[in-house]
Structure formats: structure tokens, C-alpha cells
Amino acid sequence: MTAIHLSISLTTLYSIYFATPMPDKPFQIACDNCSLANLCMPMGLSQAEIQRFDHFIQREKIFHKGDTIFRQGDPFHTIAVVRSGALKLYQLDEEGELTGLQFALAGEIVGLDGIKDEQYHLSAIAIETTAICQITYQDLLHLAQEIPSLQKSLFSLFSQQLNHHYHVNLNATAEQRFAKFLLSISARVARRGYSATQFNLSMSRQDIACYLGLATETVSRLFKRFSDENILAVKKREIKIHDLRQLQIISCGHSHP
Amino acid sequence: MTAIHLSISLTTLYSIYFATPMPDKPFQIACDNCSLANLCMPMGLSQAEIQRFDHFIQREKIFHKGDTIFRQGDPFHTIAVVRSGALKLYQLDEEGELTGLQFALAGEIVGLDGIKDEQYHLSAIAIETTAICQITYQDLLHLAQEIPSLQKSLFSLFSQQLNHHYHVNLNATAEQRFAKFLLSISARVARRGYSATQFNLSMSRQDIACYLGLATETVSRLFKRFSDENILAVKKREIKIHDLRQLQIISCGHSHP
DNA sequence: CGTTTGATTGACCTTAGTCAAGAGGCGTGG
DNA sequence: CCACGCCTCTTGACTAAGGTCAATCAAACG
Numbered sequence: 001m002t003a004i005h006l007s008i009s010l011t012t013l014y015s016i017y018f019a020t021p022m023p024d025k026p027f028q029i030a031c032d033n034c035s036l037a038n039l040c041m042p043m044g045l046s047q048a049e050i051q052r053f054d055h056f057i058q059r060e061k062i063f064h065k066g067d068t069i070f071r072q073g074d075p076f077h078t079i080a081v082v083r084s085g086a087l088k089l090y091q092l093d094e095e096g097e098l099t100g101l102q103f104a105l106a107g108e109i110v111g112l113d114g115i116k117d118e119q120y121h122l123s124a125i126a127i128e129t130t131a132i133c134q135i136t137y138q139d140l141l142h143l144a145q146e147i148p149s150l151q152k153s154l155f156s157l158f159s160q161q162l163n164h165h166y167h168v169n170l171n172a173t174a175e176q177r178f179a180k181f182l183l184s185i186s187a188r189v190a191r192r193g194y195s196a197t198q199f200n201l202s203m204s205r206q207d208i209a210c211y212l213g214l215a216t217e218t219v220s221r222l223f224k225r226f227s228d229e230n231i232l233a234v235k236k237r238e239i240k241i242h243d244l245r246q247l248q249i250i251s252c253g254h255s256h257p
Numbered sequence: 258m259t260a261i262h263l264s265i266s267l268t269t270l271y272s273i274y275f276a277t278p279m280p281d282k283p284f285q286i287a288c289d290n291c292s293l294a295n296l297c298m299p300m301g302l303s304q305a306e307i308q309r310f311d312h313f314i315q316r317e318k319i320f321h322k323g324d325t326i327f328r329q330g331d332p333f334h335t336i337a338v339v340r341s342g343a344l345k346l347y348q349l350d351e352e353g354e355l356t357g358l359q360f361a362l363a364g365e366i367v368g369l370d371g372i373k374d375e376q377y378h379l380s381a382i383a384i385e386t387t388a389i390c391q392i393t394y395q396d397l398l399h400l401a402q403e404i405p406s407l408q409k410s411l412f413s414l415f416s417q418q419l420n421h422h423y424h425v426n427l428n429a430t431a432e433q434r435f436a437k438f439l440l441s442i443s444a445r446v447a448r449r450g451y452s453a454t455q456f457n458l459s460m461s462r463q464d465i466a467c468y469l470g471l472a473t474e475t476v477s478r479l480f481k482r483f484s485d486e487n488i489l490a491v492k493k494r495e496i497k498i499h500d501l502r503q504l505q506i507i508s509c510g511h512s513h514p
Numbered sequence: 515c516g517t518t519t520g521a522t523t524g525a526c527c528t529t530a531g532t533c534a535a536g537a538g539g540c541g542t543g544g
Numbered sequence: 545c546c547a548c549g550c551c552t553c554t555t556g557a558c559t560a561a562g563g564t565c566a567a568t569c570a571a572a573c574g
Contacts, residue, residue, distance in 0.1 A: 091423055095509050100423045113423070115416035121423065141409060148402050155398075158415040159372035165422040166348055166357045166370070166378065170470020174530065205553060213427020215531050220554055236539090236553095252352050431562065462521060472563050477522055493521090493571085 029083070030054050039107040039191065040081055041135075044153045053150065056139040059083070063126035069110070072123045076114030078134045082106050085130025086202040089122040090210075101210045103127075103203060105188050109157060128202040168212075172253070177212045178222045179251035182232070186241060197241040286340070287311050296364040296448065297338055298392075301410045310407065313396040316340070320383035326367070329380040333371030335391045339363050342387025343459040346379040347467075358467045360384075360460060362445050366414060385459040427470075429510070434469045435479045436508035439489070443498060454498040 031042050031054040042050045058078075063069060069080060072091060082104050089110060091100040104110045104124070114120040115137065144151040167184065169177070190196035201208070205223075209216040226232050231247060233240040241247065288299050288311040299307045315335075320326060326337060329348060339361050346367060348357040361367045361381070371377040372394065401408040424441065426434070447453035458465070462480075466473040480491050488504060490497040498504065 093509060097510065098428070099426045112416055113419050116413050116420060121420050141405075141412070145402070145405050145408060148398075151402060151408065152398060155411070155415075156373050158412075158419075159369055162370050162415075162418060162422070163373060163378050165419070168425075168427065169356045170425065170427065171355070171467065210428070216553075217532085217555080218530060221530095224554080252350055253354065473521080474523080474564085475562060478562095481522080 029059070031057065034083070036081070036083065036107040036192065040133075041109070041140075041150070041153060041157065043156075044149045045147065046149070049147050049149065052147070053143060056135050056143065058134045059131070061132055061134070063130045063132065065126055065128055067126045067130075069124040069126065069132065070114075070120045072120055074120050076111065076118050076120055076137065078136050079109060079111045079140060080124075080132045080134045081109050083131040083133050085126060085128050087124050087130060088127045088203065088207060089124050091122050098210060101207065103207075103211065105185075107192055108188075109161070112158065112161060127204075127207070170213075172251075174212070174214050174218050174222060175225075176251055176253050177214065178219065178226075179247045181208065181212055182239070182241065183244075183247055183251055186244070197244060199239055201237045201239060286316070288314060291340070293338070293340065293364040293449065297390075298366070298397075298407070298410060298414065300413075301406045302404065303406075306404050306406065309404070310400060313392050313400065315391045316388070318389055318391070320387045320389065322383055322385055324383045324387075326381040326383065326389065327371075327377045329377055331377050333368065333375050333377055333394065335393050336366060336368045336397060337381075337389045337391045338366050340388040340390050342383060342385050344381050344387060345384045345460065345464060346381050348379050355467060358464065360464075360468065362442075364449055365445075366418070369415065369418060384461075384464070431469075431471050431475050431479060432482075433508055433510050434471065435476065435483075436504045438465065438469055439496070439498065440501075440504055440508055443501070454501060456496055458494045458496055 030051075031037055031040075032047060032050045034040070037043065037050070042053050045053060063085070069087060084106050086106070087104040087110060089102045089104060090098060093099045100122070102122075110122075110124055111120065113122055140154070144154055167180065169180070172180065185199065185201065186196045189199045203211075205219050206216045209219045212219070223234050227234050229246075231241070231243045231250075233242065287308075288294055288297075289304060289307045291297070294300065294307070299310050302310060320342070326344060341363050343363070344361040344367060346359045346361060347355060350356045357379070359379075367379075367381055368377065370379055397411070401411055424437065426437070429437065442456065442458065443453045446456045460468075462476050463473045466476045469476070483489050484491050486503075488498070488500045488507075490499065
């Protein structure tokens, strides 16, 4: 088969195809056609309100693996939502020791921690290619004042974020924590309509270990153990869960009866 | 010395002393004269706004040790603030196992977790005699809509609560966690104007252990160790911290150089 | 004044962390 | 294209921190 290589710019292609010059933001997703809208700030808003809200959203930024979104201590101005990809959020103490680590997946909001002291308390970096939507806190406050249902969904999102933090259990064993982690990722991926049993982890073993308060070796051994017990299949960072029920049982601490 | 025992009701005493019948809410603190106002929801409000806000606050309830404020799974209607005393907040999983535990001291807000699913995700019980102020979420939403600075302080409080949860460090040693816990209590007590170095813990050793993800025996041993090292003095639940600086050093993991 | 509940202390054991070595990928540059 | 070095991950052997079990003590409470 012979391949024909065309050298043609996107702008030209666009204008040929649509018979009109390419606008500034040609293929951009707006809130009212975003698949995450029901998980995100505009949830519960009317069509008109969503369009009004959308007007204040910045979507230019694409971050690559390792890029910084904001740093702990930076002055706080904007709230961000992960549109696609994933972020790692972490906190260092005065000595530079890591004191906390979380992940933000598509549809999840980051930066709310900055409101109180007008500075971010966490650093955020992309752990894969990541698109984010941003809104300034000033705009958000004004909009929430004018749109009661936005105010309500913001409170709701805050509440959800609080609940999410209750899930790390200090008393759980390594096995329980790890099972709970996999279930959490599964649920978060599934919430956006993807498979709950097949996904790839964008975070390193080391990040998982830090998040769970374990050593990387322990995480590695748990992957092996669960794989040996046929609970899941793992190939690099590609995970296929075979027995979701068993994971649930393990996460509650009834692993080996 | 001879004691004279008078049997006389508060109502009667009030009317004798003030020469007027006792009103329904005689000695009640209002938001505009409450010492916690600058930590609480009305922070940043004008005098007039505080008085408007105050109108929606219920203050009748006094809870005794062991009394339940709300239960995990109860329908969510109200947000509460601890005016004096202390609460224990805890979460059980489906199996009835404890999965999380926190404390709320005077000036701290509880119930925000309930907003998202319209039910409380934590149970709250008093661990000493506790007075709370309550407001219904409905009223709060309406007020926040009308009073921009209230909306702003609510977001700020939410943000603060999120930050507070980042402080539990899964990678810390028993010693570090314990030191951090004492520092946290110290700071929270001091914020209300009380001594940062002398306070009494209203929670049991078991509660502290659960909160820190340790065994009660370990907590007991840590109290002894710190006491032996002259970092603090402990008598039952009465704590006197001698060396706050050393606690800070320990909490960062530089205990024994 | 016994009974109960919470705290302390000691002896022992388990879990998971540490150290060390090796394997598998990935990108860079010769 | 292959070789080299650099990561990340895996696996094994040993160790230590802290959990468990059990006994004792102290305070609280009816």
C-alpha cells in the first residue's frame, strides 16, 4: 500500500473542510458539551447559567508529565479542574520532607486549599499529559453570588472533597490500604463512564507508596501477591481487576479467613 | 464554718437579683459578643450582618459526655459549631469497624461533610460537657446568598478544614505523630486565647490512639517517654508542656540525633 | 466497697521497613 | 542500530518499630 504524505497546516485543513476561516478556539470543549459537567462546578446549573459560567473559564493550558501547575506557597488566585490526565498534589514541611500526597484525576478540582490563606498549601504537578480548566477565585465568588445553584454546587463539591479525605485509614494494614486505593481509583474512573475493572495507573509505584504511607517494595509485593491470587492482572501500569468483590472484602480486613 | 443551704430556683434568683422576670434566654451569648466570632462563620461580617446572622442561630442545646449530636447516615439539615467543650467525630465502615476519628474543639465547625449527600458521613458525640450553636443549611444558603462576606467566610472555613486534614502524615513514626498531635491541640487551644502549654485533653488515650493510628499502649508509652525526657508533665488528662520547641523538632523527625 | 472502666507496664511477636542486588525499560549518543 | 547509563520496579534477607496479649494499677461510680 502506498502512503501519501500531505504537508498541510491545521488552519488550512480547517478552512478547506468547514469552508470558513478557523476561529481562535476551534475544537474547544465548552462546559455545556463537556462530559464532566455533571461532576464539575456547573453541576445543577441551567443551560443559560452554564453558558454564563463558561465565559469565565480558561482552557488554554496543556501540561506535560512533570510540569508544575502551582507550587506550595504561591499566591492563590485560581481554582482548577482536571479535564483529562492526572495530577499529583504534595506537601513538604519546613525541612523539605514530604508530609502528604494525593492524586487528582479527570473531573476533580484542585486549589481549594488555597482560599483560606490566599496561598496554595500543596504543589501540583502533572503525572501525564493533562488538560485543565481554570477560573479565578474572584470570578467564582462573583458568579456564586449571582447564581444560587452555583453556590450550592460549590458547597457540595467542598463537602465531597472533605469526605474523600476521610478515606485514608491509619489503622488499616498495608493490604487493606492498597485494596482501598485500587477501589478508589476504580470508582473514580468509573464515575466518568470508563471501565471500573480496566485502567492504567498514571502514578509511579513510589507515588502510590507515599500516598498509602508504605515502602515502594511493599507496594511491589502487594501487586505481586494480588496478581498471584488472581485478584488482578498487572502489566507495568496497566491494571485489570478480575475480582472487585474480593478487593472489597480485603479492604475491610477480611482477607484470609 | 456553717454552711447555709438555700433551696431556690434560678428563675426566682434571677427575678430577685434583676428585679424583673427571667426572659426565655437570660444569659445567652449572641454572635456579636461571642469570643469565638473571629474564628467562626461570622468572621469578616459587619456588625449589622452579624446581628442578622445571629437571628438564625439556635443555642438551646447542651450535651453531656457521651451524648450524640448526630449519627452517620442521619439526614443532614444543620451545621453546628462547638461553643465550648469538645466532640469526637467518627466513621464506621459497613462491617462496623472504625475507619476514621477526629476531634472538634471550641470554635470548630462540624457537619459540613453532610452537604454532598444530604446525610452525615460521621457520627458526632460529646466527650465532655459541650455547648453548640446550630444553623440549618437552608438558612445558611439563603444568608450566604444575601451576604457576600458570609459566602466568602464559608468558603474560607471549608478551605481551612481541608487543610487541616492534610496534617495527618501516614509516613510519620509513632513519636512524630504524637508530637504533632500535641502541637495541634496546643495551637487550637491557643487560637482561642488560652495557654498553649497547659491544657487538659478531654479525649481518652484510646481515642488519641485511634486518631493517630496507634495502639493505646503506644500512646501510654509515649506519654511516659516524653514525661521522662522532661518535655511535658502529665497527670491524668492534664497536660503541661515544658518544651514546645523540642516537640516541634520531634514532630519533624529529628528526635534523637 | 466491690465493680467497672481506663491507663500503665512488661514480654513477646508480627508486619512492614531497610538494605542490597538484580532485572527490565527508555532515551541518548556514538 | 546498538551500547551505555539511568530510572523504575522487583525480589530476597534481615531488622526494628510498634502491635498484641496479659497482668496490674488507679480512678470513678453506683
